[in-house]
Amino acid sequence: xxxxxxxxxxxxxxxxxxxxxxxxxxxxxxxxxxxxxxxxxxxxxxxxxxxxxxxxxxxxxxxxxxxxxxxxxxxxxxxxxxxxxxxxxxxxxxxxxxxxxxxxxxxxxxx
Amino acid sequence: xxxxxxxxxxxxxxxxxxxxxxxxxxxxxxxxxxxxxxxxxxxxxxxxxxxxxxxxxxxxxxxxxxxxxxxxxxxxxxxxxxxxxxxxxxxxxxxxxxxxxxxxxxxxxxxxxxxxxxxxxxxxxxxxxxxxxxxxxxxxxxxxxxxxxxxxxxxxxxxxxxxxxxxxxxxxxxxxxxxxxxxxxxxxxxxxxxxxxxxxxxxxxxxxxxxxxxxxxxxxxxxxxxxxxxxxxxxxxxxxxxxxxxxxxxxxxxxxxxxxxxxxxxxxxxxxxxxxxxxxxxxxxxxxxxxxxxxxxxxxxxxxxxxxxxxxxxxxxxxxxxxxxxxxxxxxxxxxxxxxxxxxxxxxxxxxxxxxxxxxxxxxxxxxxxxxxxxxxxxxxxxxxxxxxxxxxxxxxxxxxxxxxxxxxxxxxxxxxxxxxxxxxxxxxxxxxxxxxxxxxxxxxxxxxxxxxxxxxxxxxxxxxxxxxxxxxxxxxxxxxxxxxxxxxxxxxxxxxxxxxxxxxxxxxxxxxxxxxxxxxxxxxxxxxxxxxxxxxxxxxxxxxxxxxxxxxxxxxxxxxxxxxxxxxxxxxxxxxxxxxxxxxxxxxxxxxxxxxxxxxxxxxxxxxxxxxxxxxxxxxxxxxxxxxxxxxx
Numbered sequence: 001x002x003x004x005x006x007x008x009x010x011x012x013x014x015x016x017x018x019x020x021x022x023x024x025x026x027x028x029x030x031x032x033x034x035x036x037x038x039x040x041x042x043x044x045x046x047x048x049x050x051x052x053x054x055x056x057x058x059x060x061x062x063x064x065x066x067x068x069x070x071x072x073x074x075x076x077x078x079x080x081x082x083x084x085x086x087x088x089x090x091x092x093x094x095x096x097x098x099x100x101x102x103x104x105x106x107x108x109x110x111x
Numbered sequence: 112x113x114x115x116x117x118x119x120x121x122x123x124x125x126x127x128x129x130x131x132x133x134x135x136x137x138x139x140x141x142x143x144x145x146x147x148x149x150x151x152x153x154x155x156x157x158x159x160x161x162x163x164x165x166x167x168x169x170x171x172x173x174x175x176x177x178x179x180x181x182x183x184x185x186x187x188x189x190x191x192x193x194x195x196x197x198x199x200x201x202x203x204x205x206x207x208x209x210x211x212x213x214x215x216x217x218x219x220x221x222x223x224x225x226x227x228x229x230x231x232x233x234x235x236x237x238x239x240x241x242x243x244x245x246x247x248x249x250x251x252x253x254x255x256x257x258x259x260x261x262x263x264x265x266x267x268x269x270x271x272x273x274x275x276x277x278x279x280x281x282x283x284x285x286x287x288x289x290x291x292x293x294x295x296x297x298x299x300x301x302x303x304x305x306x307x308x309x310x311x312x313x314x315x316x317x318x319x320x321x322x323x324x325x326x327x328x329x330x331x332x333x334x335x336x337x338x339x340x341x342x343x344x345x346x347x348x349x350x351x352x353x354x355x356x357x358x359x360x361x362x363x364x365x366x367x368x369x370x371x372x373x374x375x376x377x378x379x380x381x382x383x384x385x386x387x388x389x390x391x392x393x394x395x396x397x398x399x400x401x402x403x404x405x406x407x408x409x410x411x412x413x414x415x416x417x418x419x420x421x422x423x424x425x426x427x428x429x430x431x432x433x434x435x436x437x438x439x440x441x442x443x444x445x446x447x448x449x450x451x452x453x454x455x456x457x458x459x460x461x462x463x464x465x466x467x468x469x470x471x472x473x474x475x476x477x478x479x480x481x482x483x484x485x486x487x488x489x490x491x492x493x494x495x496x497x498x499x500x501x502x503x504x505x506x507x508x509x510x511x512x513x514x515x516x517x518x519x520x521x522x523x524x525x526x527x528x529x530x531x532x533x534x535x536x537x538x539x540x541x542x543x544x545x546x547x548x549x550x551x552x553x554x555x556x557x558x559x560x561x562x563x564x565x566x567x568x569x570x571x572x573x574x575x576x577x578x579x580x581x582x583x584x585x586x587x588x589x590x591x592x593x594x595x596x597x598x599x600x601x602x603x604x605x606x607x608x609x610x611x612x613x614x615x616x617x618x619x620x621x622x623x624x625x626x627x628x629x630x631x632x633x634x635x636x637x638x639x640x641x642x643x644x645x646x647x648x649x650x651x652x653x654x655x656x657x658x659x660x661x662x663x664x665x666x667x668x669x670x671x672x673x674x675x676x677x678x679x680x681x682x683x684x685x686x687x688x689x690x691x692x693x694x695x696x697x698x699x700x701x702x703x704x705x706x707x708x709x710x711x712x713x714x715x716x717x718x719x720x721x722x723x724x725x726x727x728x729x730x731x732x733x734x735x736x737x738x739x740x741x742x743x744x745x
Binding site: 018021022023025103104106 | 721722723726727730
């Protein structure tokens with residue numbers, strides 16, 4: 001499958017993520033959209049890494065080029081998991097305090 | 112002995128430091144001893160140096176102490192010049208200076224002790240600066256002294272600084288001097304650019320190689336400096352106002368020494384001036400014009416010191432006339448005799464003012480000869496000397512200048528003689544109004560009239576002897592063969608300017624004698640006229656009209672300067688202040704501030720606290736950057 005398809009998919013996911021972040025007010029939805037953007041990047045990484053790997057194999061049968069991209073994806077998933085825990089904790093605390101997850105209430109820092 | 116030359120300015124400097132720093136602690140008697148003693152000590156050293164210079168076989172020396180400025184090719188050493196001219200000036204400055212210091216101890220006795228010490232500190236600083244001016248072996252060292260005497264003049268004119276008018280006079284003197292100093296400074300820069308040195312020896316050696324335009328420019332700029340310091344047209348108006356200072360200061364600074372600095376400087380630069388005949392003519396014309404102009408003003412002044420001040424301006428004009436016609440010896444001779452008799456006149460006037468309790472208007476004096484015999488006799492002798500009656504000193508020096516002027520042009524001579532007649536007239540008007548006739552002051556003043564103390568009369572007597580006999584060192588060729596000792600003494604300094612040696616011999620002896628005594632006869636007639644007219648003067652209240660009121664108001668020179676220079680300058684400053692400063696500069700500065708304030712107020716609105724809008728801006732900006740990146744390079 002040409003790499004273009006993966007790119008289009010990734011861009012589409014990323015744009016959906018951005019649109020969600022920009023338009024939605026529910027913190028949990030925004031959070032999910034952020035995850036969407038992260039994963040769009042992950043797809044891109046994997047796709048390019050595969051492409052790179054194939055190009056490496058064509059030049060040299062024993063090449064292991066391109067494996068770094070896939071490694072990075074795992075790192076990103078680990079970090080994202082950590083981020084989710086922190087983020088969800090924040091959202092929970094926020095709900096406890098203001099009984100809402102609407103981010104428009106969270107503009108207290110302005111004053 | 113000339114190795115010890117540094118002692119001459121050192122003593123007054125020490126005197127200045129001691130009196131200046133210890134003015135709150137020292138008693139009057141210590142201040143007097145330090146003040147007078149330091150000048151006396153440098154007089155003694157000057158005398159020894161003079162004797163060495165006078166001895167046969169002496170060659171002029173330049174004694175270098177250290178490098179003052181040393182950059183690249185330019186080297187300005189701190190060096191002193193010991194030769195006939197400087198040693199003669201040393202004697203005049205320290206000699207007359209000592210007498211005036213002594214006189215001041217009595218004259219200033221009404222001051223409080225700190226003021227008394229301040230006065231002597233300034234006076235010693237003045238002597239130090241003047242000695243530096245005379246001793247400097249290059250124009251830069253001379254300029255240090257030149258500025259120093261200007262500063263001291265300012266400080267001493269404004270000595271009684273609680274009086275606003277005196278402060279104004281001090282400022283006027285300072286500003287006018289600065290205008291002249293600018294000319295001097297430009298001349299020095301030009302010299303450095305053209306000759307690469309300011310040493311007298313180097314400059315004079317290279318001068319014949321320079322073009323006439325350069326020499327004329329340099330000498331003219333130097334002359335501008337001289338007009339400021341020596342009170343010539345157009346910068347003379349500060350000197351009469353400078354009479355605001357204590358009278359001994361007027362005698363020392365504004366008559367005997369400082370104002371002759373310009374004459375000294377031109378005489379020192381005689382080589383340059385001889386190569387620039389255009390400048391010489393200008394010097395002569397300005398000198399003559401000043402001599403006449405100031406003399407006419409002096410005819411109608413009623414303040415005893417103002418008469419003497421205008422007389423000083425007038426006599427300085429004669430000296431410049433002498434310089435302009437190439438009679439350098441004559442000019443220096445007149446400097447010397449003038450230092451004697453004008454210092455004596457001022458000190459005599461000070462004695463009168465002291466006795467009259469600070470009354471300076473001669474219309475309120477009269478008949479003082481009865482009360483102040485010593486002052487009266489010495490003042491009369493000084494008047495005879497300045498009027499040019501033989502054998503008093505003024506006769507010889509003025510005659511020498513006039514003879515040289517006649518050789519140059521009869522026009523100079525005729526106007527010079529007219530000036531001399533006016534001199535005789537206003538001096539004897541002053542004398543008759545002050546000492547003859549009946550006393551016209553109040554009874555209280557009459558009651559207090561007294562002869563001044565010894566410290567004041569001794570300098571008067573010494574100066575009177577010098578005024579009477581001082582001319583005998585320069586008896587002209589026509590009266591006695593080889594009796595002009597001053598000319599032969601100064602000959603080495605002016606050797607290059609007077610290639611023939613004798614300039615006077617062009618005139619036949621009989622003509623010269625007839626002219627000389629013809630002039631003396633007319634002067635005598637004028638004196639008798641003035642004496643008879645003003646001896647029985649009675650006070651009138653009527654104001655003068657017509658021409659005499661113009662003279663009384665000093666030709667309205669101050670008013671004219673005010674109208675054509677001060678007023679336009681002031682309105683121009685007002686324009687700069689109101690328009691350029693307030694509108695343009697303040698507007699610019701405040702405008703920048705206001706723009707920043709306004710801009711930040713607008714920008715603050717973007718920071719709404721809505722996280723969504725922040726992200727939107729971020730995304731839009733990122734996309735924008737991508738687009739720019741995409742299309743920029745292609």
